[in-house]
Amino acid sequence: MSKKITRQDPESSARFAVADRLHSTAIHLLRRVRKQDVASGEGPARLSALSVLVFGGPKTLGELAAAEQVKPPTMSRIVAGLARSKLVQITADPQDGRRMSIRPTPKGVKLLQEGRQRRIEYLASHLAGLTPAELAQVAESTEILARVLRNWA
Amino acid sequence: MSKKITRQDPESSARFAVADRLHSTAIHLLRRVRKQDVASGEGPARLSALSVLVFGGPKTLGELAAAEQVKPPTMSRIVAGLARSKLVQITADPQDGRRMSIRPTPKGVKLLQEGRQRRIEYLASHLAGLTPAELAQVAESTEILARVLRNWA
DNA sequence: TGAAGTTAGTTAGCATAGCTAACTATATTA
């Protein structure tokens, strides 16, 4: 019981405080932006999976599940929904009959890009009050965090 | 059709680019951190509502729904779940019989703080690779974004 | 004062999204 927060070294508590604020801010930011996606008619999980396909090329179901950090049964239903909406096309792997290749249809690409446009423009419009210096600061720290994510265990 | 992105002024495209990266980074960051919350046995919506109560004091159901940007029926079920787990206590408003006052129990405060500790420590541990300057940069831009959120339309 | 309207919250019913356990079908290996 001797290792309380207040006894940690200053760097560690600074990290803790930043992590706390960062976490809370990210949650609230996404909660706002997410509402823009309702217009697409597809849920967040489907849009996110579709985005992986559009920007990362065709994937098997297992690859998609791994990319989205979700279990295969969950991705199975997400892909089924996307296929039902004709946003992805599924073909069998000629080498391995168990595998499927999932790729976006033109309709899927279009829907994703339009939704992305809406969402990002909405977010961007709220960044309009920032000074160029503040915007640059946000941009730099976003890249720092993106690097942290790439090196995530 | 003449107002394409490529014809917008430089400041506007800078905002757009930052918004895009920010959005994607926030999504992936939260997806990682969220897994730590599973240990608490409560879902994200309940933990988030409980957090509002712990840090913001007692609220009515409507106030909680507004704070969480969710419709009343949704919050009704979230609160019912928290009450079932004995994490909040519900009392009638003596002034207005329609209203309820929702407040965290000691058990609720404890669970939230422990979960928060776990989650934030996990996130903080991944910020350990940052230099003090980088950490400061992230801290500053987080505050900039928090301000943007406060002024959100 | 009492009928009409407003407000707070609930109930019912739908869809999405996450999970585990148990299954099928195909490949691989001993």
Next chain:
DNA sequence: TAATATAGTTAGCTATGCTAACTAACTTCA
């Protein structure tokens, strides 16, 4: 070729979001 491993699906649970329709309580005002 028989046993095992891998890819994906199905079934069934929980949680979270919504709208529509409801109940109960408060407010207004003729």
